[in-house]
Amino acid sequence: MRVGIRLEQAGCAEWVARLIGDLAADPRFTLAWIGRETDPSLLSHAAGYAAWDRARVAEAPDPLDHVSFEALLQRHPALSGAAGKSGQAPADALDVVLDFGAGRAPFPAARFGVWSFRLGGGRLLEAGEFGVAELLRGATFCQLDLVWEGGEGGPVVLSRTFGPVNDASLWRTRAPAVWKARAIAMRTLADLARLGPDAFFARALARNGRQVPQPHPPISVMGMRCLRAKLVFRRLLAPYRVVREQWRVGVRVRPPAGAPDAPWGSAAWARGFRFVEAPFDRFYADPFLFEHEGRTWLFVEDWDWKVGKAIISAAPLAEDGTLGAMVPALERPYHLSNPLIFADGGEIYMIPETMAARQVEVYRCLAFPGRWELVCTPLTDLDIADACVLRTSAGWLMLASIAYEGGLGWDELHVFNADALCGPWTADPDNPVVSDVRTARPGGRMWEKDGRLFRLAQDSAGRYGSGLGLFEVTREASGAYRQEPVATLRSFDFAMNGVHAYDSAGRFEVVDGRHYQLALGRWRAYWPLPRWLGRR
Structure with a gap:
């Protein structure tokens, strides 16, 4: 199965780099294309808190560590032949494209579409806000979906899982979620290869349907102040x-x-x-x-x-x-x-x-x-x-x-x-x-x-x-x-x-x-x- 990867402009997080390594080491898959978005991702109001929280509680290996595009190619030299192709890939050259960017750039053709992750409706961007809204509203669990948006009749949720929310730390909420995303990507691709496309997509529709949560509104400065106040109060409790x-x-x-x-x-x-x-x-x-x-x-x-x-x-x-x-x-x-x-x-x-x-x-x-x-x-x-x-x-x-x-x-x-x-x-x-x-x-x-x-x-x-x-x-x-x-x-x-x-x-x-x-x-x-x- 020929797989393509779309990253953010600056590179990717450690969990994505390890997923790329998993794909490269698996004989069932061929990494045929790795591209980057042309525009940088936007910085959110949660970035400062996220960095402080990571410095306070992160454990090695940290799945949210940044890996530059150059460092990624140094880690996996065999991928250099698939990298740097900014144009469209030939028709039917790819089976699946995994999108770890913001979804803005055009994608090469893929027989089974472009897949991307959503946590609470938000993409797993390095500087994104995924997980923040769950903390802010006091949620006890978060929903992680792997979505194919180009399916006939609308998006198809290929995989759906529910993970914990740590009510005292954004990193401790995000880290298990992204590690699980790494495992889910490999499982879902393996299921597609094992079941065949007809049975695979029929099962996904029957189990998960098409309903994808809408992204939360951007977190405001006041929202982050409220979150910090709640976290302080919980520490007192x-x-x-x-x-x-x-x-x-x-x-x-x-x-x-x-x-x-x-x-x-x-x-x-x-x-x-x-x-x-x-x-x-x-x-x-x-x-x-x-x-x-x-x-x-x-x-x-x-x-x-x-x-x-x-x-x-x-x-x-x-x-x-x-x-x-x-x-x-x-x-x-x-x-x-x-x-x-x-x-x-x-x-x-x-x-x-x-x-x-x-x-x-x-x-x-x-x-x-x-x-x-x-x-x-x-x-x-x-x-x-x-x-x-x-x-x-x-x-x-x-x-x-x-x-x-x-x-x-x-x-x-x-x-x-x-x-x-x-x-x-x-x-x-x-x-x-x-x-x-x-x-x-x-x-x-x-x-x-x-x-x-x-x-x-x-x-x-x-x-x-x-x-x-x-x-x-x-x-x-x-x-x-x-x-x-x-x-x-x-x-x-x-x-x-x-x-x-x-x-x-x-x-x-x-x-x-x-x-x-x-x-x-x-x-x-x-x-x-x-x-x-x-x-x-």
Whole structure:
């Protein structure tokens, strides 16, 4: 497939330079044309704040670093033959043109059109305002579209995804979005090559339609003053030099069989949880329950603030839901969390999250609850989070969140299938099947009921672990993954600022909740204000 690139006059951002490198290294694609706009991009009123914010919080590699056109050619010398062609390319010489400029200049002919990205309706220009309007209006998520504007009948949204908005930083909002744009461009081009143009465009229309958000009005000087004032106010609400996020586990005892109970997910149901505070130097999160020899055990991520990582710990639950002594269950040199524990074939297994090791690890219990052996690592070399498995009538199913390079690991869900727990696992060809920070990352185990499959998903719009949703998983006639919302857990119903995991076993239900804690030396106090008034 022959691909053309249109850049801004001065060059491009680092994420675009890396995308060009991806295309150049992929044998499926040929970079046949690289051109630049003739006019410079306009500087916005947000440029000063954007530069200050980048200097304050940017992390390497910074996807927004500027790369000049000359430096780009030095980085990829093989592209020099495709560069500098300012005239029209021959008819049908290109298949796709990726436009990273303002869209003003004429483009060479391309069989499948000119594609460009929009975030909230605005182009991803180096000196542009993308992401600023979302911060200004207090949005918790942003919409990123890859658009073909020249389609018959109007524009076609080729890909649509929803990412987080960091309410305290423009760079931390933009960086994950542009890293994702890099991944989306490669995926979408690969889908076009794999499916063929007819099936590819038909699928894009069916999934995303033609509606493209209109660009926001230019940000005024007064608008930027308002944004700065809001950011200062948020810092006062949660001064992070002395206030930290503290997770704890809540336990609920279900009423006896036949007794009335509040609907699952309702405010009345949420008020029935009793939260357990961890020792002052730790927090507990990601609760899972397991029944063993007549007792129900709670497994948690046991985070140590001094060490800066977590182990898996376990404690028995008394009949009234009181938590017994917490004991270490599994420790590794790297961070562990999300201890999915289950029984199969007479054995007890645990799959903790081991994203720090970039793999999925399956452990078998040797002596409950504290001795485990590593059985296999069925997936490796992946930034994979919260892998959740279930044996179904069709075999083993895994849902997990996988982070693209530079991503946060919150907003894309991948599906894998296998005949055995240790694999080999096969990725769904449509991965990621969900690309939405509100509904992607798993928030607990899956289960089947009356032939229906249910899953829990974290809502990390605005902030990681802001809420939790329950979904029914189905398949379309084409075999494509589909999930329908069933219920939502609101963190404020638990008197918390976040909730991102749920589990149940027998008479017990557990969730985790986040609040803010004032930490001064060994002195701790509950911080009553959320990050933003009325927001999760």
